[in-house]
Amino acid sequence: MNIEELKDKRIAVLLSGGVDSSVVVYELASHGLHPDCFYIRIGPEEKEEWDCNSEEDMEMATAVAKRFGCKLQVVDCHQEYWSQVTRYTMEKVRSGFTPNPDVMCNRLIKFGAFDEKAGHDYDLIATGHYAQTEWIDGRKWLTTSPDPVKDQTDFLAQIEGWQLKKAIFPIGHYEKNEVREIAEREHLINARRKDSQGICFLGNIDYNEYVRRYLGEQPGDIVELETGTKIGEHSGHWFHTIGQRKGLGLSGGPWFVIKKDVEHNVLYVSHGYDPETAYKKDFKIHDLHWLTEEPTPPHHLSEASESQKPGSYIPITFKIRHTPEYHPGYLDLNAASSSDHTELTGDTATIHSLDKIHGVAPGQFCVIYDEQHHRCFGSGEITL
Numbered sequence: 001m002n003i004e005e006l007k008d009k010r011i012a013v014l015l016s017g018g019v020d021s022s023v024v025v026y027e028l029a030s031h032g033l034h035p036d037c038f039y040i041r042i043g044p045e046e047k048e049e050w051d052c053n054s055e056e057d058m059e060m061a062t063a064v065a066k067r068f069g070c071k072l073q074v075v076d077c078h079q080e081y082w083s084q085v086t087r088y089t090m091e092k093v094r095s096g097f098t099p100n101p102d103v104m105c106n107r108l109i110k111f112g113a114f115d116e117k118a119g120h121d122y123d124l125i126a127t128g129h130y131a132q133t134e135w136i137d138g139r140k141w142l143t144t145s146p147d148p149v150k151d152q153t154d155f156l157a158q159i160e161g162w163q164l165k166k167a168i169f170p171i172g173h174y175e176k177n178e179v180r181e182i183a184e185r186e187h188l189i190n191a192r193r194k195d196s197q198g199i200c201f202l203g204n205i206d207y208n209e210y211v212r213r214y215l216g217e218q219p220g221d222i223v224e225l226e227t228g229t230k231i232g233e234h235s236g237h238w239f240h241t242i243g244q245r246k247g248l249g250l251s252g253g254p255w256f257v258i259k260k261d262v263e264h265n266v267l268y269v270s271h272g273y274d275p276e277t278a279y280k281k282d283f284k285i286h287d288l289h290w291l292t293e294e295p296t297p298p299h300h301l302s303e304a305s306e307s308q309k310p311g312s313y314i315p316i317t318f319k320i321r322h323t324p325e326y327h328p329g330y331l332d333l334n335a336a337s338s339s340d341h342t343e344l345t346g347d348t349a350t351i352h353s354l355d356k357i358h359g360v361a362p363g364q365f366c367v368i369y370d371e372q373h374h375r376c377f378g379s380g381e382i383t384l
Contacts, residue, residue, distance in 0.1 A: 003031045003033075006028075006031075006033060006124070006168075007032075007033070009123040009124050010036075010121065010122045010123045010124070011028065011033060011035035011036070011122060011123065011124045011125075011126055011168075012035060012036050012037075012038055012118065012119055012121075012122040012124070012125050012126065013025055013028065013035045013036070013037045013038065013070070013125075013126045013127075014038055014040060014110055014114065014125065014126070014127045014128075015037040015038065015039055015061045015064060015065060015072065016039070016040075016057060016061065016128070017039070017056065017057030017058065017059070017060035017061040017064075017190065018057075018060075018128065018190065018193065018195065018196065019179060019180065019183050019188065019190050019191060019193055019195075020128030020129075020130075020171060020179060021061075021127065021128035022060070022061075022064045022128075022183065022188050022189075022190055023128070023170075023171050023174075023179050023182050023183055023188070024126050024127070024128050024170045024171055025037060025064055025065065025068050025070060026068065026182065026183075026186055026188065027170040027171060028126065028170060029068040029069070029070070034068070034069055034070055035070060035126065036070060036071045036072075036073065036122070037061065037064075037065040037070045037071065037072045037073070038072070038073050038074075038075050038114065038118060038119075039057070039058060039061045039072060039073070039074050039075070040075050040077050040109065040110070040114055041054070041074050041075065041076045041077065041078060042077055042078055042081045042109070058074075060189055060190045060193070063189045064188065064189065064190070067188075067189075073118065075114055075117050075118050077109050077113045077114060077117070080108065080109060080112075080113035081105070081108075081109055081113075084104070084108045084109075084113075085101050085104050085105050085108055085109060086101075086214065088101070088104050088108075089101045089104075089210075089211075090211070090214045090215060092363050093211055093215065093238040094215060094238060095262065095363075096237060096238075096260045096262035096362070096363075097361070097362050097363025098241040098242065098361040098362070098363040098364045099363050100155075100364065100365055101210075102155050103154075103155055103157070103158050103365055103379075104158065106155055106156055106158070106159055107158045107159045107160065107163070110125075110127060111125065111159050111160070111163035111166070111167065112163070115163070115166070119166070122166075123166070124166055124167070124168050125166050125167055125168070126167075126168045126169070126170055127167070127169060128169075128171055129152045129155070129156060129169045129172065130145040130147055130150040130151050130152045130169070130171070130172055130174075130176070131143070131144065131145055131151065131152050131153045131156055131169045131172045132144065132145060132169055132172040132173060133164070133167065133168065133169065133172075134375075136375075139292050139293065140164060140165055140292065141291070141292050141375050141376070142156055142157070142164055142291050142292070142375070142376040143374055143375055143376065144369070144373060144374055144376065145172050145173070145174075145175075146173065146174075146175060147174070147175035147176055148324040148325075149176070149324045150175070150176045151324075153367070153369075153376045154319050154322055154365070154367040154376075154379075155322070156376070157289070157291070157365065157367040157368075157376055157378055157379035158289055158365065158378075158379055159291070161291060161292065164291055164292070180192075208239050211236075211238055211239060212239075215236065215238055216236070217235040217236050218235070218236040218237075218265055219233055219234070219235060219236070219265075220233065220234055220236070220237060220264070220265030220266055220267065221233060221234075221265075221266050221267070222234055222248065222250065222266075222267045222269055223266055223267070223268050223269070224268075224269060224270070224271065225258050225259070225268045225269060225270045226270065226271075231250060231269070232248070232249065232250050234248070234267050236265070237260050237262060237265050237266075237267055240257050240260070240267055241257065241359070241361050242257055242258070242259065242260070242278075242359055242360065242361035242362075243256060243257060243278055243358055243359020243360070243361060244256065244257040244359070245257075248267075248269065250269070252271070253271075254271075255269045255270070255271055256269060256270055256278050257269055258270045258278055278358055278359065279356035279357060279358055280353070280356070280357055280360040281352065281353045281354075281355070281356055281357065282350060282351065282352050282353070283350070283351055283357075283360050283366075283382055283383075283384065284348055284349070284350050284351075284382070284383050284384070285348070285349055285350075285351060285366045285379075285380030285381060285382055285383065286347060286348045286349075286380060286381055286383045287347075287380055287381050288347065288348075288349055288378065288379075288380040289378045289379055289380065290377055290378040291376060291377065291378045292375075292377070293377075294333075294377070295314050295316065295331060295333075295368065295370075295377045296314065297312055297313070297314050298314075298315070312332060312333055312334045313330040313331070313332055313352065314330060314331040314332075314333065315328075315329075315330055315371050316328075316329060316330065316331045316368050316369060316370065316371065316377070317329070317368075317369045317370070317371060317372075317373040318331075318351060318353075318366055318367060318368050318369060319366070319367045319369075320357065320359075320360060320361075320364050320365075320366050320367075320382065321359070321364060326369060326373040327353050327354070327355055327357060328353075328354045328355070328371075329351055329352050329353040329354050329355075330351070330352040330354075331349055331350075331351060331352075331368060332349055332350040332351075332352060333349050348383075349380065351366055360382060360384070361382065362381075362382050362383050362384045363381065363382065364381070364382045365379045365380070365381055365382070366379060366380055366381075366382050367379045368380070
């Protein structure tokens with residue numbers, strides 16, 4: 001975070017009531033900056049049904065803003081969240097895919113609807129994400145946090161290029177334990193508050209409850225892949241994802257979800273430890289979305305190296321879920337159509353992984369990084 005670059009900028013902080021965004025306010029205030037703070041209000045349509053901790057969040061946000069002499073405003077994005085993010089999520093799970101509502105929440109709400117309602121008056125929008133930005137050859141890049149467990153670049157890989165230009169992440173250079181230490185040292189009111197484990201903005205709401213609220217239940221069969229034998233029942237294919245091991249309610253495990261028959265609402269599972277059918281090395285992605293620029297093949301690919309591929313195969317690292325590990329592999333853009341790239345979006349490509357990947361599921365985002373998993377190029381949606 002270059003303080004000199006920030007001094008003449010109008011800065012908005014998205015203040016949630018959690019420890020991360022509170023330390024963002026501290027970081028800016030400690031350098032003589034007094035940003036305006038905004039609490040984005042998102043709540044379920046029937047508040048009495050779900051406890052979202054929203055009142056406690058608001059109390060925490062109010063106390064932190066007051067502590068550092070910052071204005072706090074509430075921006076209501078309730079309608080936008082439920083009409084855009086929820087609709088996206090439910091359409092995907094109903095079709096048998098594995099969506100990520102937090103990814104779309106960043107694109108559509110934190111850096112989308114908020115900008116339309118208030119953020120457009122500011123030069124920069126600061127959040128408590130564990131991510132960084134860097135200017136490289138005159139272009140702004142999304143880069144990873146030093147904390148591999150908390151790094152959230154994968155959740156930001158669908159934001160638009162103009163949104164990235166306005167984004168700053170003042171705690172992105174810290175590890176989580178360092179953020180906690182700062183909060184305790186500065187006696188912030190929420191220094192020891194637990195992190196939310198639920199869906200973005202929705203506090204402690206469980207994902208399955210979120211889905212059940214909109215899609216209900218639809219009992220169906222669980223069938224052993226190898227034998228075709230029915231071995232149990234499920235409450236709806238949308239509660240399960242490819243590669244899932246826990247929560248199936250089957251005895252004699254472990255069992256893994258291998259595939260879904262969405263039309264007939266059947267889950268196919270395989271018995272044994274990580275069966276071969278649960279792994280993939282090659283898979284397609286579509287709706288490619290590049291943040292700063294499209295990755296290109298290196299100028300010289302060494303033919304002496306067994307690990308390198310010729311032609312348009314671009315060496316990368318990637319993630320298909322929020323884990324600390326990055327998988328090495330290649331991006332094959334020859335699989336893409338000759339579509340117009342003026343908007344930094346493409347059509348289809350193929351990922352060639354050097355390792356066998358467990359639980360590759362359609363609808364997940366494959367997030368693409370450089371070989372050093374430092375710069376995040378963007379992402380595409382997995383399609384099988």
